[in-house]
Amino acid sequence: MALTPDDLTDDLPLQRSPGPTWQDKLDEDVNKIPEYLRTESPYLNGFEDIPKDRYLSREFHELEKERLWSRVWQFACREEHLPEVGSYIVYDIADQSYLVARVAEDEIKAYPNACLHRGRMLKTYDGRCSEFRCPFHGFAWTLDGDIKHIPAEWDFPHLEVRSEEMMLPEVRVGTWAGFVFINPDPNAEPLEDFLGPEVIKHFERWNLQDRYVAAHASKIIRCNWKIANESFCEGFHVNATHPQGMSYTGDPQSQIDVYGNVARQLSPKGIPCPLLPYTPTEEEMLRDALDVREGEDLPVPFEEGDTLRGVLSAAGRERFRPTFGDGVDQMGDSEFLDAWVYVVHPNFQPWGAFNRIVYRFRPNGDDHETCIFEMMYVAPFSGDRPPPAEVVHLGVDDPWTDATGLEKLAMVAEQDTFNMEQVQRGLKNLRREGVTLSRYQESTIRWKHDLLTDYINRGPVQL
Amino acid sequence: MSPEPSSGGIKHGFSGAVYAKCGENRVKVVGRDGTTGIFDGIGQWIEGELYDVDPQMCVWVSAERIATSHRLSKQD
Ligand code: FES
Ligand SMILES: [Fe+2]
Numbered sequence: 001m002a003l004t005p006d007d008l009t010d011d012l013p014l015q016r017s018p019g020p021t022w023q024d025k026l027d028e029d030v031n032k033i034p035e036y037l038r039t040e041s042p043y044l045n046g047f048e049d050i051p052k053d054r055y056l057s058r059e060f061h062e063l064e065k066e067r068l069w070s071r072v073w074q075f076a077c078r079e080e081h082l083p084e085v086g087s088y089i090v091y092d093i094a095d096q097s098y099l100v101a102r103v104a105e106d107e108i109k110a111y112p113n114a115c116l117h118r119g120r121m122l123k124t125y126d127g128r129c130s131e132f133r134c135p136f137h138g139f140a141w142t143l144d145g146d147i148k149h150i151p152a153e154w155d156f157p158h159l160e161v162r163s164e165e166m167m168l169p170e171v172r173v174g175t176w177a178g179f180v181f182i183n184p185d186p187n188a189e190p191l192e193d194f195l196g197p198e199v200i201k202h203f204e205r206w207n208l209q210d211r212y213v214a215a216h217a218s219k220i221i222r223c224n225w226k227i228a229n230e231s232f233c234e235g236f237h238v239n240a241t242h243p244q245g246m247s248y249t250g251d252p253q254s255q256i257d258v259y260g261n262v263a264r265q266l267s268p269k270g271i272p273c274p275l276l277p278y279t280p281t282e283e284e285m286l287r288d289a290l291d292v293r294e295g296e297d298l299p300v301p302f303e304e305g306d307t308l309r310g311v312l313s314a315a316g317r318e319r320f321r322p323t324f325g326d327g328v329d330q331m332g333d334s335e336f337l338d339a340w341v342y343v344v345h346p347n348f349q350p351w352g353a354f355n356r357i358v359y360r361f362r363p364n365g366d367d368h369e370t371c372i373f374e375m376m377y378v379a380p381f382s383g384d385r386p387p388p389a390e391v392v393h394l395g396v397d398d399p400w401t402d403a404t405g406l407e408k409l410a411m412v413a414e415q416d417t418f419n420m421e422q423v424q425r426g427l428k429n430l431r432r433e434g435v436t437l438s439r440y441q442e443s444t445i446r447w448k449h450d451l452l453t454d455y456i457n458r459g460p461v462q463l
Numbered sequence: 464m465s466p467e468p469s470s471g472g473i474k475h476g477f478s479g480a481v482y483a484k485c486g487e488n489r490v491k492v493v494g495r496d497g498t499t500g501i502f503d504g505i506g507q508w509i510e511g512e513l514y515d516v517d518p519q520m521c522v523w524v525s526a527e528r529i530a531t532s533h534r535l536s537k538q539d
Binding site for chain 1: 518531
């Protein structure tokens, strides 16, 4: 029966892709994942378009500065980036800059990056120090933020009576799974409440705090940060953007769950995309998954009766055994091969299980038409903690494949990046007010915009 | 048609055309009906009787091919 506009409510039954689901594949796996990792929590909230101004207008960027970046928990660095007392990093977001420093063995603090004398940035690059001393006139602060030194103090009698004004103001800091977050809003909810109990529980078994940054690359892209971010918030694009991946990635069968400020998308491997006009064999799927081309041999043993899920999960389990230990035997097959994409509002994607992938998307300084997209691997290690990888900085026209530490994922990112700038340009030509979203497969994008709307509607931050 | 592919091809799931790198920034595409075309790394037509192409497949095939797969690589 044909739909009428009145049918377009959230009561309209939710349709899912034809073909087996991620849950069906989990039932077939030899090593299962626990039930709490399988909970379903879909997100439906209408069918409205997303206004294109959100990506194009300067005014919206200004609103994001005033009402989003000034009050949201945001990933600043890994704890390992602050290994010693006195280690600090400079975290920049839009036109704001913060100093994030380890001030004691077990304490991290963050401060707006400005000298309280005449405003110079205190630090412009990461490092280690025993005090924060401004390079302009030499005012200095202890790591804890107390004023330590005023050169020619006799000339600042007013600061003697107003000494409390000379404490570096603090910005909220929280840590989770080895990630350090800051929040400039003094009235923000605690980080744990922001992340929520489900997501915290999901990540407990993967010990991301006991990992290290094994690769890290950053690239400037000519698009609004949300365009880059949203490229990784749905699997629907695989059929056109990653055509080589269709035979083995069941992206339309992904499961999408929303838990407050965090969403996740679980994309099963070993299910062909149902849009394909033929059914690939397990061996064909495995060949494509490993980018084995015509005339080349599979790099792993494959026998009659083997499946992609069986072969890749076994390979994954053995690959992580030396570093993660025999705990790998308690893990499900899915944790070694499916894409466990967690999306933390507004701009952070720490993938779950053993994907190792971490993405972050930020405006490129105060420019709303370019952004910084970072990719990292956080990998298990054994023995002493290795130092985190140096960041490979890629310019707008450098290919991701220049960052070889990203392995084949760099080739995948080339395809995603190929779209981003063209979306930014295309939106300027679009003769519609907004972009339209599929109901389920792109629901994470709707959820992101709904949260963004909530932040904007709350008005400016009360300091 | 010259030049010859410099790596094994990949068959496109929808069209059945085979894409193979043939030198720097060049991709040779052989359609299911045997027609061929040479395209650059973002799918711009260079020569041949085949015109329809999937630019994303050209991006994939022409990219510097990194041997270590994030699905298999050893941790060390
Ligand atoms: S098909 Fe999605 S942007 Fe064109
Ligand atoms: Fe993608």
